[in-house]
Amino acid sequence: MNQLIYSGGVQQIHDKINNWYLENARDLPWRRPGATGWEVMVSEFMLQQTPVVRVLPVWEEWMRRWPRPQDLAAEPLSEALKAWGRLGYPRRAQRLHAAAVEITTEYNGQVPHSEEQLRALPGVGDYTAAAIACFAFHEPTVVVDTNIRRVHARLFGGMALPEQSPRASEFARARQVQPDDSATANLWNISVMELGALVCTARSPKCEQCPVFDDCAWIKAGQPAPHYTPKGQAWKGTDRQVRGAIMAILREHEEPVAEQSFLADLAHQSHAKYVALSMLESPLEQRERALAGLLNDGLAVNESGGIRLPS
DNA sequence: GACTCGTGGCA
């Protein structure tokens, strides 16, 4: 990597990847020139751990209903959770709603431009703060997401995959390979991310389409295999599965659902994607634990009439 | 640092 940087080869890599982006980027609504900070922010929340194709229709609906932060802030949390639908990780909707309230009260309805102020909002971590500042407000931040980490690991590091958890050295490297010019750095962030999403993918990278094939340290090293095997995300029989089933029921009911019939409904719901809860070892115990978790997280409330979404 | 937290498509 250092050899590339000091020899000036990095600038050619900037040009190759940025030009590739200008020719091959997807046309996404939150990337259009006039996109507002709020439009970018909502897209970033929805895109956390979620593919673009599933985000698109939900994002369109959210922007139609709530074109400004104060529009969402004026709604009860239950509306945000219902409109979130089956995107997954509903706590993102909860935090996005909370962030909209904070933007309304603390920033007069304007999404802050600075990375530091963005970072302080609920649900906004290092990545999302850098991404909003870069994509919406053209700040030359250092954006590091899973795509960028993978491209850097291969192109500069000669590795098949990045480390399992981000290291400080990765952020240092990302900063080092960043173009000096502000506008070029801005384009570089989205270009590397898009390259990782479309070409330098995790499983079967399309190296024959890659604009920096000739520069890639991983290719030069003979495409060595990963030095670890990622451990899969368990799903069947987990609390997460049951939490998802509970939220699916609550989204469909305006009135509180009595805990008794609620648990029965949960056991018999026919949604094809859920494994029959009778298969679980301790179904009742697990349902109760999952429900307790949701109540504790503020994603559901228990009132006299039963369980419902929080208002 | 290791875990938890949803969902659906695809190799």
Next chain:
DNA sequence: TTGCCAAGAGT
């Protein structure tokens, strides 16, 4: 069919 994985954040 089943496991991997997708623009992470919070604890």
